[in-house]
Structure formats: structure tokens, C-alpha cells
Amino acid sequence: MAKDKNTNYQVLAENRRARFDYQIEEDLECGIVLTGSEVKSLRTGKANIAESYASVENGELWLINGYIAPYEPARTWGHEERRHRKLLVKRKELARLWNATQREGMTIVPLVLYFNDVGRIKIKIAIAKGKKLHDKRESEAKRDWDRQKQRLLKDHG
Numbered sequence: 761m762a763k764d765k766n767t768n769y770q771v772l773a774e775n776r777r778a779r780f781d782y783q784i785e786e787d788l789e790c791g792i793v794l795t796g797s798e799v800k801s802l803r804t805g806k807a808n809i810a811e812s813y814a815s816v817e818n819g820e821l822w823l824i825n826g827y828i829a830p831y832e833p834a835r836t837w838g839h840e841e842r843r844h845r846k847l848l849v850k851r852k853e854l855a856r857l858w859n860a861t862q863r864e865g866m867t868i869v870p871l872v873l874y875f876n877d878v879g880r881i882k883i884k885i886a887i888a889k890g891k892k893l894h895d896k897r898e899s900e901a902k903r904d905w906d907r908q909k910q911r912l913l914k915d916h917g
Contacts, residue, residue, distance in 0.1 A: 772881070773807040773873040780896065782869055782888035785860075791848035792823065792873075792883050797834035802881060804831075807873055814847060814868035814885050816858040821847040823870060823883065847883065860887045 778784070794802070801807070806829035814823050823845045830838045849857070860866045872884045891899070 768875060768877050768879050770875045771872060772802050772805060772875065773809045775809050775812075775869065775871055777810060778869045778871055778886070778888065780899065781891060782867070782886070783891055783895070784869075784871075784886045784888050785866070787871060787884055787886040788849070788853060789876075789882050789884050790821070790853075792881055793846040793848065794828075794881060795839050797831040797838045798828045799881065800834065801829050801831040801839075802873075804829075809870045809873050809883075812870055814857075814870060816854065816861060816868075819854070821849055821854055821857065821868075823847055826870065826873075847885070857887065865889050 808827040809823075812823060812826040814821055816822075825842055826845060827842055828839070830841060857868055861868060866887060866889055868885055869888045870883055870885050874882060874884070876882045
């Protein structure tokens, strides 16, 4: 039996800079606790996770500085735009994340905020290590070479 094409998957916000600034070690999908007005606002596609990060505090995982625009019809009972939002992970994963952040230079970075195929809002986070300036230059040079190589293969291949 063939599986249908995933039609409900929709990217809401993406941290494109994360792969440039950090070396991604491992990533995982987790849930996020939201209010009703936040979900409505996300359905309109107004979110930004570019400047955000995740942190383990008091035995819980939190998304810090993630932006979700206010939902206009719910402005009376709306939400704070940049409040700390709880992320839902299993206890074993939480312990692994906490241990990774205790090591030198490791941080938890959100990569993508999206609706999964069931229609629930999920966030993909990654354990990452910050790149030095020479590492960024190296990855930029590699990316440029790959583009040039594709152009040459397209033109002459």
C-alpha cells in the first residue's frame, strides 16, 4: 500500500543562519506548548526563530527569544510576543541535552518550526558547536565551489 504524499507539512519559520554559524552535531524533533492565539498567529505564518535558542532550566527545556506575532482578533487576551515557551522532550533526551550544554561550546539551537503531517506544531532543535571565523570561511568556500561545479557540469556535461 503506497503512502500518500505528505500534504499537511508546512514550514512556519526557519533558522537558516544556524547552519552557517554552528556545526550541527545532532538534531531532534520536539513539541512546543502554545496558547490559542499563538497557534492562530502561526497559521497566518508570522513567526521568527532566527535569534532564538533553547536552554535547560529547572529540569525543563525552554525556547527563549522566539518571536510569534500577536494575533489581532485576540488582542485583548493575546500573548506576549517573545515569552519563554516550554519545549516537550522525553526525560532521557532532556538529560542528554543538559549534558551536551555543560560541555565547552555546545548550545541548543532551533532549526525549523513547522506543522507536521498530523497538523501539530513541532520544532526541530539541534545540539551545535559554534564555528570559528576560519571555519565559516571554509564552509563558504566549499559552498561556492559546489555551486561552480554544478554550473560547469550543467554547461559541459
